[in-house]
Amino acid sequence: MVGLITSLLLSNVTFACNSNSCSPNSEPTKGFNVKWFSYELNDCETYKDEEYMCSGYLEKTPYHSKCGVNTVNFKTGFPCNYNQENDEENFICECGCSGENTGWTCPCAPSTVSDDHTCYNSQKEVFNASYVYEYETSVTNFTMELTGYFKAPEAGSFTFNLGETDGSTAVFFGKNAFQCCSQDEVSVENPEIFLNGIKDHENSCNEKSIELDEGLYYPIRITFANAYAYSSLVFSATLPCGKVIQDFTEYIFTFEQEDEHCPASTTSSIFTSGISASSSILTTPTIDSTTTTTNGWTGSYVSTYSTKVSVSTDRKSTRLNSSH
Numbered sequence: 001m002v003g004l005i006t007s008l009l010l011s012n013v014t015f016a017c018n019s020n021s022c023s024p025n026s027e028p029t030k031g032f033n034v035k036w037f038s039y040e041l042n043d044c045e046t047y048k049d050e051e052y053m054c055s056g057y058l059e060k061t062p063y064h065s066k067c068g069v070n071t072v073n074f075k076t077g078f079p080c081n082y083n084q085e086n087d088e089e090n091f092i093c094e095c096g097c098s099g100e101n102t103g104w105t106c107p108c109a110p111s112t113v114s115d116d117h118t119c120y121n122s123q124k125e126v127f128n129a130s131y132v133y134e135y136e137t138s139v140t141n142f143t144m145e146l147t148g149y150f151k152a153p154e155a156g157s158f159t160f161n162l163g164e165t166d167g168s169t170a171v172f173f174g175k176n177a178f179q180c181c182s183q184d185e186v187s188v189e190n191p192e193i194f195l196n197g198i199k200d201h202e203n204s205c206n207e208k209s210i211e212l213d214e215g216l217y218y219p220i221r222i223t224f225a226n227a228y229a230y231s232s233l234v235f236s237a238t239l240p241c242g243k244v245i246q247d248f249t250e251y252i253f254t255f256e257q258e259d260e261h262c263p264a265s266t267t268s269s270i271f272t273s274g275i276s277a278s279s280s281i282l283t284t285p286t287i288d289s290t291t292t293t294t295n296g297w298t299g300s301y302v303s304t305y306s307t308k309v310s311v312s313t314d315r316k317s318t319r320l321n322s323s324h
């Protein structure tokens, strides 16, 4: 009897490891999840604090949330009382201003009755409006978190950019954003900041490029805080083909948190379920999704894992070569 040589090729096995991308099995929904947290009006220190922007804000309970948000591009405004004689007369100043107290100027728009840019109210007051994702809140003072998975439509170098940011912003990417399948329960120790728009931060960096693999999902988390008056945030990405996007409809996704939505089989369970190295009779390994352990959806790179099993019955030996 001649030796029986059989080769097996297992492909697209997802590995559990601590990497920047995720490959979920469930169906995503489109857009970022947004959560609002409190911020004390006129507290001009906390939002400059890296620890607060990285995770400190999570000690609070969000007071509102919204899903399906496809852009990270907004501007708020603050009322400018342009008539010193009548404090009822105002317009909304939609830009950053110089000066904080009475007599500040609105550089982007003059009074509606003269060329004067002076505003006779204080910028230290609370102002509620629905400029940010149509949700009415105190736009002068709030903290916000956006989370989602960026799906790379093609392999290559992607550039992410923070444009005008007024207030304080930090962007986290991959495992620094959140663990795979934990979008709703962010818990990352000492995350590395990917783009730094933290107010007055000396290591600020508003643009960075990164190599991504096609079809994988990369966690992204953006934190934002405003302490008083006007605020703005613009986030964009440049695809490998050069196209600049601000509308993330086809690029940012959200996955359900529940375990049943993110099953993933691990390599060790595949080996134990089918191949026995000491057996001369080759059984076809089966990947039984009901018995393999689930593990969030393994973070992970998806890689082609080829396993070559050669069984020679006359020498009663088995060789197992694996490479990945």
Ligand SMILES: *[C@@H]1O[C@H](CO)[C@@H](O)[C@H](O)[C@H]1NC(C)=O
Binding pocket: 037, 038, 039, 040, 041, 126, 137, 138, 141, 142, 143
């Ligand atoms: C903003 O400040 C006002 C005035 O102190 C406060 O009532 C409000 O709750 C604050 N908003 C947030 C989101 O923390």
Ligand SMILES: *[C@@H]1O[C@H](CO)[C@@H](O)[C@H](O)[C@H]1NC(C)=O
Binding pocket: 128, 136, 137, 138
């Ligand atoms: C303004 O917004 C804050 C935060 O969302 C809220 O607590 C407060 O009740 C609002 N004030 C008014 C007058 O609607």
